Amino acid sequence: MTATAWDTTVQPVNGLNDPAAAVDPALADEVLALFSHVCDATAAALAANTEWGASGLRDGQYAVDLDLDAVSVPPLLEAGFAVLSEESGIQDPSGDSRGVVVVDPLDGSTNASLGLPWCATSLCLVLGDAPVVSTVSNLVTGRRYTAVAGQGAWRDGTRLGPLRNAPLDDSVIATSGIAAHHYGWRQFRAMGAGALDLCEVANGAFQGFVDMNDAHGVWDYLGGALVVTQAGGVVADCEGRNLVVLDPAARRAPVAAAGPGLLSELLAHRVGGAHAPS
Numbered sequence: 001m002t003a004t005a006w007d008t009t010v011q012p013v014n015g016l017n018d019p020a021a022a023v024d025p026a027l028a029d030e031v032l033a034l035f036s037h038v039c040d041a042t043a044a045a046l047a048a049n050t051e052w053g054a055s056g057l058r059d060g061q062y063a064v065d066l067d068l069d070a071v072s073v074p075p076l077l078e079a080g081f082a083v084l085s086e087e088s089g090i091q092d093p094s095g096d097s098r099g100v101v102v103v104d105p106l107d108g109s110t111n112a113s114l115g116l117p118w119c120a121t122s123l124c125l126v127l128g129d130a131p132v133v134s135t136v137s138n139l140v141t142g143r144r145y146t147a148v149a150g151q152g153a154w155r156d157g158t159r160l161g162p163l164r165n166a167p168l169d170d171s172v173i174a175t176s177g178i179a180a181h182h183y184g185w186r187q188f189r190a191m192g193a194g195a196l197d198l199c200e201v202a203n204g205a206f207q208g209f210v211d212m213n214d215a216h217g218v219w220d221y222l223g224g225a226l227v228v229t230q231a232g233g234v235v236a237d238c239e240g241r242n243l244v245v246l247d248p249a250a251r252r253a254p255v256a257a258a259g260p261g262l263l264s265e266l267l268a269h270r271v272g273g274a275h276a277p278s
Helices: 025-049 063-078 109-113 196-203 218-230 260-275
Strands: 082-085 088-090 100-106 120-127 130-139 144-148 150-156 172-176 187-189 206-210 234-237 253-256
Touching: 025 100, 025 120, 025 130, 025 144, 025 218, 063 100, 063 109, 063 120, 082 218, 088 206, 100 109, 100 196, 100 218, 120 144, 120 218, 130 196, 130 218, 144 196, 144 218, 144 260, 150 218, 172 196, 196 206, 196 218, 196 253, 206 260, 218 234, 218 253, 234 260, 253 260
Parallel strands: 082 100, 172 187, 172 206
Antiparallel strands: 082 088, 100 120, 120 130, 130 144, 144 150, 206 253, 234 253
């Protein structure tokens, strides 16, 4: 098999990779304002934090994760949305919500604990089975990515795209975890916050992103994935599974790229392992 022989077809999956998907502009404006408010609150809470110990509730959860969850979730519920949060699960007190907001209050918690400026709040509104509005905000630098289905994606108000479709050997690829072999990329980076990694694919800093561990919850990638696709990139799960899954126990392996040719090569390596083309 050659890399170019890999199936490059990326079907729309519940609104991802579907340029025709759209959302009412008035709702989009309302949700973006709400998401901006939440991100301002999480950034302030992180800046004020001095406690970097574990929460004691589950492995890998910091006390600060819960602190940021506590300022993220209430405004979303008050606005009439159900919430799926990494830290507090599914909440839908009304039972008649306007949609589901998938939120990771602090993506890159370990980076934050180490003082590394690569951590974010990620929010994505899902209506029916389609992601329609998202915001990913770097909580240290303040850089903020937004996307609206059918309208586009932006970095701090500057529209993103079109993306540079570089070949793999001229690409810088972000990874989550350690690759089983060298993919043939020009360089790679393992930054530690998938939401921001995906947004930097949309921004053109990276040409692709690969999850190596099949370990991402939907809150880790959905906001960034919408930014990628609305900037003109493509996103798929390495096994072809639905990425828009509102199950807190589900895990996926998202792979993103500036274009379908590069996505094809990345999937060939990710799925084919040592037998993939080099």
